[in-house]
Amino acid sequence: MKITFLGTGTSQGVPVIGCQCEVCRSLDFRDKRLRTSIHIEVDEKSLVIDTGPDFRAQMLRERIDHLDAVLMTHEHKDHTAGLDDVRAYNFKQDMDMPVYGRKPVLEQIEREFSYIFASNKYPGIPRVKLHEIINEPFEITGTKILPINVLHYKLPVFGFRIKDFTYITDVNYISEEEKQKIRGSSVVVLSALQKNDHLSHFNLEQAIDVVKELEIPTAYFIHMGHRMGLHSVVEEELPKGMHLAYDGLKLEL
Structure with a gap:
């Protein structure tokens, strides 16, 4: 399995528009964070989890020329807004793009991308095939995927x-x-948004505690905002086996 972190930032990305903090002004490429998404190559398949607003730029940067399916974690725009750009893969692969998500996510996609599902389709629009996920294991052409149901506030x-x-x-x-x-x-x-507490995200300490409790040997934190601090500083503070992910990071498992 090969993992590529397409983006590791929170909904505003890093740098934040108009912000002059040390993280937003940092010249370290690891402090430049597009919206959170990941690419997985497994069993000769190419999968993406979430197509946020930066989807097109991310796929071009990583030169991903084939995509077999998209998995959606939830319906927030920083995770769905780039779905239109799957049409490049429609044209290249001559196939409808399978998109997997829970029912409310698929319903929101149908509303926000209504032109995709119109009875009279405009030429060149994306072609997708929606698949509902329930909280049970499912397969994408032979690869077993286990959904894990969590809460983002409510x-x-x-x-x-x-x-x-x-x-x-x-x-x-x-x-x-x-x-x-x-x-x-x-x-x-x-996900580990920042060091301070937050209403709807684990902070860094809470995320570390989960990793320790579950005894996972290696962890990478994502969906980080500028309030997390400089990558170079925070990385040195983390327990053994734990890391801040960064855009473009690749793992071989």
Whole structure:
């Protein structure tokens, strides 16, 4: 399995428009964060989790010329807004793009991208095929995917486990039952917005505590805002086996 972090930033990205803090002014490329998304190559398949506003730029940057499916974690715009750009893959691969998500996510996609589903379709619009996920394992052409149901304040969000890799974004609560699905992972990717408390996201300390509780040997934190601090500084403060992810980081599992 090959993992590429397409984006590791929160909804505003980093730098934040108009901000002059040291993180937003940093020249370290690791402090430049597009909206959170990830690319997974597994079993000769190419999967993307979430198509945020930066989707086109991310796919061009990583030169991803084939895409088999999109998985959506939830319906917030920083995770769905770039869906229109799957049409490049429609044209290249001559196929409708499978898009997987829970029912409210698919319903929102149908509303916000209504032109895709119009009875009289304009030439050249994206072609997608929606697949509803419930909180049970499912397969994408033979690859088993385990949904992990978490809460983003009061909004249900799906994380996903593929083999020994678990990916969870936008979370501030994981039930004991869902934690059992994460146990045994060799790598977990987990949202950690900032150092201070937040209403709807784990802060850094809370995310570290989850990794320790579940005894995951390697963890990468994502969905970070500028208030997290400089990458170079925070990385040195983390426990062994834990890291801040950054845009363009690649893992081989």
